[in-house]
Amino acid sequence: MKFMLSILAALALFAMPAKAEEYSWKPDKPVTIIVPWSAGGSTDSVTRVLAAELEAALGQTVIIVNQPGAAGSVGTTNAWQADHDGLTWAAGAAIDAGAYQVLGMLDVPIDDWRLYLHIANVAVVGANPDSGYKDFGDVLAAMKANPGDVSVATAGVTSGGHNAMEAIAQATGGKYKHVSYDGGKPAVLAAVSGETKITTQLASEQTEMIRAGRLVPLAVLADQPLVIEGYGEIPSIKQWIPEIKTANNYFGIWAPADVPDNVIETMDAVWTNVISKSKALSDYAADRGAILDPSSGDAAQAAVKPALTQNVFLLFDGGKTKTDSTKYGFTRP
Numbered sequence: 001m002k003f004m005l006s007i008l009a010a011l012a013l014f015a016m017p018a019k020a021e022e023y024s025w026k027p028d029k030p031v032t033i034i035v036p037w038s039a040g041g042s043t044d045s046v047t048r049v050l051a052a053e054l055e056a057a058l059g060q061t062v063i064i065v066n067q068p069g070a071a072g073s074v075g076t077t078n079a080w081q082a083d084h085d086g087l088t089w090a091a092g093a094a095i096d097a098g099a100y101q102v103l104g105m106l107d108v109p110i111d112d113w114r115l116y117l118h119i120a121n122v123a124v125v126g127a128n129p130d131s132g133y134k135d136f137g138d139v140l141a142a143m144k145a146n147p148g149d150v151s152v153a154t155a156g157v158t159s160g161g162h163n164a165m166e167a168i169a170q171a172t173g174g175k176y177k178h179v180s181y182d183g184g185k186p187a188v189l190a191a192v193s194g195e196t197k198i199t200t201q202l203a204s205e206q207t208e209m210i211r212a213g214r215l216v217p218l219a220v221l222a223d224q225p226l227v228i229e230g231y232g233e234i235p236s237i238k239q240w241i242p243e244i245k246t247a248n249n250y251f252g253i254w255a256p257a258d259v260p261d262n263v264i265e266t267m268d269a270v271w272t273n274v275i276s277k278s279k280a281l282s283d284y285a286a287d288r289g290a291i292l293d294p295s296s297g298d299a300a301q302a303a304v305k306p307a308l309t310q311n312v313f314l315l316f317d318g319g320k321t322k323t324d325s326t327k328y329g330f331t332r333p
Helices: 002-015 042-058 070-081 094-103 136-145 160-172 184-193 203-211 261-273 279-288 297-317
Strands: 031-035 062-066 088-093 113-121 124-127 151-154 177-180 216-220 226-228 232-234 249-256 291-296
Touching (some): 042 062, 042 113, 042 184, 042 203, 042 261, 042 279, 070 094, 070 249, 113 203, 113 261, 124 203, 136 216, 160 297, 177 184, 184 203, 203 216, 216 232, 249 297, 261 291, 279 291
Antiparallel strands (some): 113 291, 124 216
């Protein structure tokens, strides 16, 4: 009987996920993740959930540092310029990191980052209750009849919110007034306070205000309606613009692809053993109208390409960049 119990105990230990001491990379100093946006936005909030999971897996402190500025390129540049030793990472939306080269903000293509993705987000058109917009059709009508009156808060050029609004404008020929902020949370609060009439930031950044009745969700930039717990269903934008292209906006962390091999080996294992099964991240996604969809390496690069490609051509077609994105290896969809 004792022999059988010993075998069962050994098998149970063998089946358990690898602990920090079993990984090939054991960071001997705190790991820093630079959030290139202000505190409280979608990148900041999900990265803090992620940091707790990484601390437990790596057996080392994970420090979050907020460094907003220039559409997230300031903090991302600092992560790139730090030692390529795996101790400094950048966080955010992959469409931002991949567009900085096209915008002339950071001459680093997306392939030069080792990506670790966790959450896929979608953008929502959220209106101030006093805006006069009862549904998304009202916004489209105003964009054509009185374009300067449609003020839109986003986290800046390349952000998910700006990308969403540019997609709407280019698909319909309508005009809007862009008001940029240093993060998703300030942009959402701008629409809540009435500084702007709408915001097109991510669902994860708007859910609390939507539940509280301080924003009215008019449409989600997705092929299907979005259900938010505690609120209900938000209609798909394709109800009004059937031809508009939508793509998941993936968030995660990344380090230069030339970090030591044992860093990549360890982080790949952590993503498989811990992040893909994280209840904390799963609960976060369910609460914020997002999707838990972890990937790394080649799979992550493939996952981000649809939204990134859409983003860089929207920037070029909208006059935000002067150089055709095809010169950076992108193929027009």
